[in-house]
Every structure is written in C-alpha cells, then in structure tokens.
Amino acid sequence: MQKLNKNVVSKTNRPIKILQFGEGNFLRAFCDWIIQEGNDKGLINSNIAVVQPIEFGRVKELGEQDGLYTVILEGLKDGEVVRSKTVVDVIDDFINPYPEYDKYLEYAKSDDLRFVISNTTEAGIILDKNDTDFSKCPASFPGKLLALLVERYKHFKGAEDKGLIIIPCELIDKNGKELKLILNDLAKLANLDEGFINWLNNANTFCSTLVDRIVPGYPRDEIKELTEELGYEDHSIVKGEIFHLWVIETSDPKVQQEFPLDKAGLDVIFVEDLTPYKQRKVSILNGSHTAMVPVAFLYGIDTVRETVEHDVLGKFVKNTIFDEIIPTLDLPADELDKFANEVIDRYRNPYVRHELLSIALNATTKYKTRILPSVVKYVERKNELPKRLLFSLASMLVFFKGERDGETIPVSDNQEFLDMYNELWASYDGSRESVQGMVDKYLGLKDHWEVDFSGIKGANDFVVDSVYAIMKDGMKEAVKAVL
The missing domain is CATH 1.10.1040.10 (N-(1-d-carboxylethyl)-l-norvaline Dehydrogenase; domain 2)
Structure with missing residues (x-):
C-alpha cells in the first residue's frame, strides 16, 4: 500500500507565516489541526515551518510524507458519539537546526513570518545561563528563539513592524510571560544591546495560553485496521479526543485580527486574562x-x-x-x-x-x-x-x-x-x-x-x-x- 504523501493527497501552497517549535503528537493534533481548520475556512492562509527543538526528533519522518498526516478525533459531543478524520497539510518545511542552523536563521529574514508557536514540554521553557553563543545552534528553546530574534532585529534594522507574535503552549502557568522573562535574562547574559532588548519587549507580542485536548498519539494497536480504512500508510497518524480548548491571553488586538481562529467555529478564545x-x-x-x-x-x-x-x-x-x-x-x-x-x-x-x-x-x-x-x-x-x-x-x-x-x-x-x-x-x-x-x-x-x-x-x-x-x-x- 502506498505511503501518504502529496502524490496521494494534494497539498495547498500557502505562505509560511508560522514557525513551530516542536513536532510532537499534541501540537500536530491540536494547534496544527486548528490551523488546518482556519485555512479550510479561509481565515488565515498560512502554512508552518516546523523546528525540531531537540537534537533527536521526527522532522525527517514528517518530511518523508511531505508533512501530510491524518488526525483521527473520537469522543462524545452533546452526548452523541462523534468520529472524524482529517488529513492535515499545513506543515510545509522541516528544520533540524543542529545540522541546518543557517537554514533556521534564514527564517528570521522572512517578510511572511508572523507567528511562533511552541510546545517543548514544561522543561523547554528554562533559563540556560550558558546558552549565549549564537554562532552555533543554542541548546535550549529560549536560546534558539533568541538567536532568531537577534538575527531578525539585525536584518530588518530594528523595524517595529517586524516583531513576531509568540504563542507558547507549554503546560506551565503564564507561559508567555515566563518565556519573555527568560529571553530578557538571556539577552542580558549575552550582553545584547539595549536597542535589541527594547525591540524584544516592544515590537514582539508574547501571549500566555491555556490548552486542553487529550491526545493518546499514534494508535499502534489499531494501525492495521486504520491503514485498511484509510487506504494508505501513515507513519505519523495521531489520535485525539473531540474536545479542544485554546485560550489565548493578549491585550493586543492585532493578535486576534491576524489569527482569527475563533471565527472557525472552534473553541479558541481570546481574553485579556486567562x-x-x-x-x-x-x-x-x-x-x-x-x-x-x-x-x-x-x-x-x-x-x-x-x-x-x-x-x-x-x-x-x-x-x-x-x-x-x-x-x-x-x-x-x-x-x-x-x-x-x-x-x-x-x-x-x-x-x-x-x-x-x-x-x-x-x-x-x-x-x-x-x-x-x-x-x-x-x-x-x-x-x-x-x-x-x-x-x-x-x-x-x-x-x-x-x-x-x-x-x-x-x-x-x-x-x-x-x-x-x-x-x-x-x-x-x-x-x-x-x-x-x-x-x-x-x-x-x-x-x-x-x-x-x-x-x-x-x-x-x-x-x-x-x-x-x-x-x-x-x-x-x-x-x-x-x-
């Protein structure tokens, strides 16, 4: 049976507006599925470049399927059993920044890039005080993000309108605020100039979030039956529950204007206090x-x-x-x-x-x-x-x-x-x-x-x-x- 790729299911060409740190089951069955829904309803017109946050990950496997994978959602809605299948096609580039650091930094120069989304686990948003050498790929997620922002600041000469909207989804309290604090601490440890630090804080928008969906992940015990049902092999298939909730905390109106996923009939909520x-x-x-x-x-x-x-x-x-x-x-x-x-x-x-x-x-x-x-x-x-x-x-x-x-x-x-x-x-x-x-x-x-x-x-x-x-x-x- 043929493996899922763009010869089996066509992909839609869209600008890459989103840089995503993490390629795990949760992001793919939650954020990427929601972004697919927003695209399908004509709300955002955006694809994703996914960045592998640790040295060993799955971006190569995703690339082998041209970024295509199937999300199967199962559960009860209003008391009725519901099951859905969606082929997600939004992942369009695959970056392992350790051997491809130059390719990663090229995204800092993109006019299309507007958003950063992450789920690097609770251990991902940490301050590594030694992670200040941006001549090579930093070890931590904050280090990698800071390196990208430094490159973007230099390339666009500190233009205020080139800041990014940063939406972390790690399961820690006030994740956006915590990430911003760590980036500031790391910038000072790296002796970055005040001009950059001001741009970091004023041109970029950091949103704290609350995310909720149970994602059991790859259905290993059912894969034979699912393969027969789908008619193709999918090594990145992921299962989740029907329920989903994404609460995004921001006081900046442009976030909701540029990312209007709440208008897709989804449980996405923009609030000033989550x-x-x-x-x-x-x-x-x-x-x-x-x-x-x-x-x-x-x-x-x-x-x-x-x-x-x-x-x-x-x-x-x-x-x-x-x-x-x-x-x-x-x-x-x-x-x-x-x-x-x-x-x-x-x-x-x-x-x-x-x-x-x-x-x-x-x-x-x-x-x-x-x-x-x-x-x-x-x-x-x-x-x-x-x-x-x-x-x-x-x-x-x-x-x-x-x-x-x-x-x-x-x-x-x-x-x-x-x-x-x-x-x-x-x-x-x-x-x-x-x-x-x-x-x-x-x-x-x-x-x-x-x-x-x-x-x-x-x-x-x-x-x-x-x-x-x-x-x-x-x-x-x-x-x-x-x-």
Missing part, C-alpha cells in the same frame, strides 16, 4: 477528577467512564460539579454549564479507558490545589458546607488505608504522606474516638493545607462522621448521605 479559565479547568475538570477517585474506587469502580455512567456515582459527580464547584467560579453561568457538560462527555468517552488509580497519584497535593479553594469559596459564599467535596476528603483518607473489600490496593504519593497515612491508620481501633483523633491530626496539617479547618464551622465533625460511616457501613451506604 485566570478565570484556568480556574474553571482546574476546579471543574481536575477537581472533579480528584474528587471522584477515592469515592468511586472504594465503591468498587475502576474507571472514569464507569463512574459517570453509574446511577449513584454519576449523580455524585454531576452534583459535585454543578452544585458545589460551579457556584465558586466567576465566569458566566452558561459558559460554566457548557464546559461542565463537555467535561462529562469527555469522562464518558467510549474510546478512552481512564483508570481511577492513574489519577490517584499525588492525591494529597491534588486535593489541596484542585479542590480546597472551591471548599473555601463555597463556605464563604453559601455559609454552609460543600458536603460532597468534604466527603471526598474523608474518602481520600480512607483510600490511603490501602484496602478495598479486604484486599490491599496500590497507593502512590510522596513518601512523607504515605508515612503519615500509615501512622494515622496505626491509631485506628474501630471506634469513633480513634477516627476523631485521626481527623484532628489530618485536618490540622496547616503547613500542608494552608487552610485552618477549625475555622470552617462543622467541617471537622462532618469529615469524622464520613470516615466513620465509610469504615463502619462501607462506601455504598456512606455515599447515600451526601446524595
């Missing part, structure tokens, strides 16, 4: 994930999908989101409801098997960062306890006893927390008094929680009652009290 959207994701998606794990697992369920489709546990998850998490957030109600329903569809995705135990890793810290802020805000706003969120905390304490139905279960967390749980459960003798002592110590970890539970009226007693009920009657009975 903080509420990050809080929405952390609270609703990550928070409900963390809240369901100990409750559902101790109930006898093993996966996310089974949990939300269960008569009792599905109600627990939905009520937790809509009744206790959403009231603590500050976006419009219709936006919050839409996102919450999309989250539930993602949980019910029949193409993904998401094990609860895989989410349980580092649950003690996850509860603190993902759920506890909702607990505090709920009490402040409602003057009552968010009983499902606190029941999840009680369930987590029981989960770390390391038993389900009399059998040992694997638990994972920082060793200091595992030692703490072992010590707490060593004091348990089946009495309510021993549970009281455990919970007093557990909620009294102020250095960890950074919250004074004693100031939340009734919280301690509720958690004690919940732990005692789970241990005495089992999860199936105990959970009924919070439904």
Whole structure:
C-alpha cells in the first residue's frame, strides 16, 4: 500500500507565516489541526515551518510524507458519539537546526513570518545561563528563539513592524510571560544591546495560553485496521479526543485580527486574562477528577467512564460539579454549564479507558490545589458546607488505608504522606474516638493545607462522621448521605 504523501493527497501552497517549535503528537493534533481548520475556512492562509527543538526528533519522518498526516478525533459531543478524520497539510518545511542552523536563521529574514508557536514540554521553557553563543545552534528553546530574534532585529534594522507574535503552549502557568522573562535574562547574559532588548519587549507580542485536548498519539494497536480504512500508510497518524480548548491571553488586538481562529467555529478564545479559565479547568475538570477517585474506587469502580455512567456515582459527580464547584467560579453561568457538560462527555468517552488509580497519584497535593479553594469559596459564599467535596476528603483518607473489600490496593504519593497515612491508620481501633483523633491530626496539617479547618464551622465533625460511616457501613451506604 502506498505511503501518504502529496502524490496521494494534494497539498495547498500557502505562505509560511508560522514557525513551530516542536513536532510532537499534541501540537500536530491540536494547534496544527486548528490551523488546518482556519485555512479550510479561509481565515488565515498560512502554512508552518516546523523546528525540531531537540537534537533527536521526527522532522525527517514528517518530511518523508511531505508533512501530510491524518488526525483521527473520537469522543462524545452533546452526548452523541462523534468520529472524524482529517488529513492535515499545513506543515510545509522541516528544520533540524543542529545540522541546518543557517537554514533556521534564514527564517528570521522572512517578510511572511508572523507567528511562533511552541510546545517543548514544561522543561523547554528554562533559563540556560550558558546558552549565549549564537554562532552555533543554542541548546535550549529560549536560546534558539533568541538567536532568531537577534538575527531578525539585525536584518530588518530594528523595524517595529517586524516583531513576531509568540504563542507558547507549554503546560506551565503564564507561559508567555515566563518565556519573555527568560529571553530578557538571556539577552542580558549575552550582553545584547539595549536597542535589541527594547525591540524584544516592544515590537514582539508574547501571549500566555491555556490548552486542553487529550491526545493518546499514534494508535499502534489499531494501525492495521486504520491503514485498511484509510487506504494508505501513515507513519505519523495521531489520535485525539473531540474536545479542544485554546485560550489565548493578549491585550493586543492585532493578535486576534491576524489569527482569527475563533471565527472557525472552534473553541479558541481570546481574553485579556486567562485566570478565570484556568480556574474553571482546574476546579471543574481536575477537581472533579480528584474528587471522584477515592469515592468511586472504594465503591468498587475502576474507571472514569464507569463512574459517570453509574446511577449513584454519576449523580455524585454531576452534583459535585454543578452544585458545589460551579457556584465558586466567576465566569458566566452558561459558559460554566457548557464546559461542565463537555467535561462529562469527555469522562464518558467510549474510546478512552481512564483508570481511577492513574489519577490517584499525588492525591494529597491534588486535593489541596484542585479542590480546597472551591471548599473555601463555597463556605464563604453559601455559609454552609460543600458536603460532597468534604466527603471526598474523608474518602481520600480512607483510600490511603490501602484496602478495598479486604484486599490491599496500590497507593502512590510522596513518601512523607504515605508515612503519615500509615501512622494515622496505626491509631485506628474501630471506634469513633480513634477516627476523631485521626481527623484532628489530618485536618490540622496547616503547613500542608494552608487552610485552618477549625475555622470552617462543622467541617471537622462532618469529615469524622464520613470516615466513620465509610469504615463502619462501607462506601455504598456512606455515599447515600451526601446524595
């Protein structure tokens, strides 16, 4: 069977306006797929030159298929099973800057170039203080980008209109601002002149982003069947979920004007502050994930999908989101409801098997960062306890006893927390008094929680009652009290 290339599927000739650092599954199934949609709808007319950010990567393999690859998206949308196939043709040049440094720097001189997109993993946006020799390919992503910007500044003699729009997608907080800070630090370490540093900060626009799509990647287990279905071999095929969200933070109107992907019917949002959207994701998606794990697992369920489709546990998850998490957030109600329903569809995705135990890793810290802020805000706003969120905390304490139905279960967390749980459960003798002592110590970890539970009226007693009920009657009975 023929390999996918431009003899099998034609490519569209477009100017290369985007330089992309990274050729991994996420960028290709998320950013590049979105850019394909924007091109197909006549909004941006742009192709991509992809830069391999590390010495060993896949740009050569992408080039062998002329940059063509297939994105298969699967999941639920509005409760209905959806599956789509798209051949993405936007990648038009392939650069390994280590042996092709001169070719890489040539892009600094391009009149067409307007955007830089990146996903070099969380470890990519770091300051390497020694990465200041631009006569050869710098080692770090910030070093490579700074070298390109220096070359562009020189070539265009500091022209203000030749700055770039830089949109990093690495999963770190305020990624655009962090990248800008690192570039400034690196420029000073390299003794670059003030004229360049002013141009770096004033002519270029750095956008922080929030990105969200689950991308399982290359479907190795299904490749034979997919090849038959597609009618060609594709060594760069990538699978992802239907859901996608790209929030781009900017106060510069030209970003949305030049990159109007929000007009393509996609979940691309331009905002001046992405903080509420990050809080929405952390609270609703990550928070409900963390809240369901100990409750559902101790109930006898093993996966996310089974949990939300269960008569009792599905109600627990939905009520937790809509009744206790959403009231603590500050976006419009219709936006919050839409996102919450999309989250539930993602949980019910029949193409993904998401094990609860895989989410349980580092649950003690996850509860603190993902759920506890909702607990505090709920009490402040409602003057009552968010009983499902606190029941999840009680369930987590029981989960770390390391038993389900009399059998040992694997638990994972920082060793200091595992030692703490072992010590707490060593004091348990089946009495309510021993549970009281455990919970007093557990909620009294102020250095960890950074919250004074004693100031939340009734919280301690509720958690004690919940732990005692789970241990005495089992999860199936105990959970009924919070439904």
